[in-house]
Amino acid sequence: MDKLVIEGGNPLSGTIRIHGAKNAALPILAASLLAEGVHSLHNVPKLLDIETMLNILERLGCRCAHEEETVTIDTSPLGTSHVPEDLMRQMRSSIFLMGPLLSRFGEVTIYQPGGCAIGERKIDLHLQGLKQLGAEIEESNGRISCRAARLTGSEVHLDYPSVGATENIMMAAAMAEGTTTISGAAREPEIQDLQNFLNQMGAQIIGAGTDTITIQGVKKLYPCSYEVIPDRIVAGTVMIAAAATRGNVTLTHTNAGHLTSLIHVLRRAGVQITVCNDIINISCMGRPRAVERIVTSPYPSFPTDLQSQVMVLLSLADGFSVIKETVFEGRFKHVEEMARMGADISIDLNRAFIRGVQRLYGATVEATDLRAGAALVIAGLAAHGTTVVEQAHHIDRGYDGIEKLFQKLGARISRKVPVPGPLDLAN
Secondary structure, eight states, X not given: OOEEEEEOXXXXXXXXXOOBOHHHHHHHHHXXXXXXXXXXXXXXXXXXXXXXXXXXXXXXXXXXXXXXTEEEEEOXXXXXXXXXXXXXXXXXXXXXXXXXXXXXXXXXXXEOOOOOOSSOOOOHHHHHHHHHTTOEEEEETTEEEEEOSSOBOOEEEOSSOOHHHHHHHHHHHTTSXXXXXXXXXXXOHHHHHHHHHHHHTTOEEEOBTBSEEEEEOOSOXXXXXXXXXXXXXXXXXXXXXXHHTTOEEEEESOOGGGGHHHHHHHHHTTOEEEEETTEEEEEOOSOOBOOSOEEBOSTTSBOGGGHHHHHHHXXXXXXXXXXXXXXXXXXXXXXXXXXXXXXXXXXXTTEEEEEOOSOOBOOEEEOOSHHHXXXXXXXXXXXXXXXXXXXXXXXXXXXXXXXHXXXXXXXXXXXXXXXXXXXXXXX
């Protein structure tokens, strides 16, 4: 497996453009199946999860091309609604295919999805929502079959603001007969992006970004050209890295409105942030201050996807900080790895108690999931000495060449690809 080698202690400096949002692009790729024809999607990053989704679409019969940051999808040859089990187990976001395929074919067969091991992430809300639209669902040994001769609009209430369930129900309801209202909907910017894409195709959806979304079903959707929003989690990762290394970095092609909770936390930590249109500047010339309490929660609260990264910054802060994780119970796997680097962090159930230290030290650590891996890269950039982050493939799921991104800001970071041995070559 690839590993990242980092010579730390060098403040980040320069300007970086933020690539498109993985968590917006994936449901949009799935939604393209709702309209027969050629779609052109722009600002789509080259990530492992994106390539997995495109592989699934090709296995279903679509013709796909990903050149630079543009994806072209011809959904006309789509010939099956049976999603391959081997590909579903590679990525949780494959669940997004359920709604569009059910809508287009009247049936769909999927399997329990895979993804990062960060805690239990049930798909019950997805299935309950589709049932309320008229789908009949059978589950057996991880295999899920859904059928509906005709989806019908309904009132759907989500007991928890699940992003994936909200998006799946939106896609399934776009061509359902009648009106669907989703109450208790998730409010993330990626949901607003999916609404905008579907409306560009001819859907009639309002309310994304609030807890109530209304979908008036239409008879037909049409292929279109669309640009994906910038990735707020990548932007946040770079902002935290700039602060942790006491650097001065400017981000372009981003949206500060999507990062309000992080900006608030960073300013509490003494980080200087200025915003102008789609440009954000971050500078931190001295040791950051501790932040008494951070609680992760669904948008617009502090995102769980930035919890591990901000913990690195607080591990270097002056004072004592507490982070409470309320979204995923497996989000603290990076703590043991950070301890190897000299961090002083203790865990009690879903709370992390962080006593800031003067410095971190390079070590060999392992990325256990996507965001934990990004946090360890930040720790390596801020640490004294050499850090080796193993299992870098986890990081590739959400960052388009994270080593190249930070190299542009002056970081001494490189990727080491294992050389195949005689047995590997023989196979």
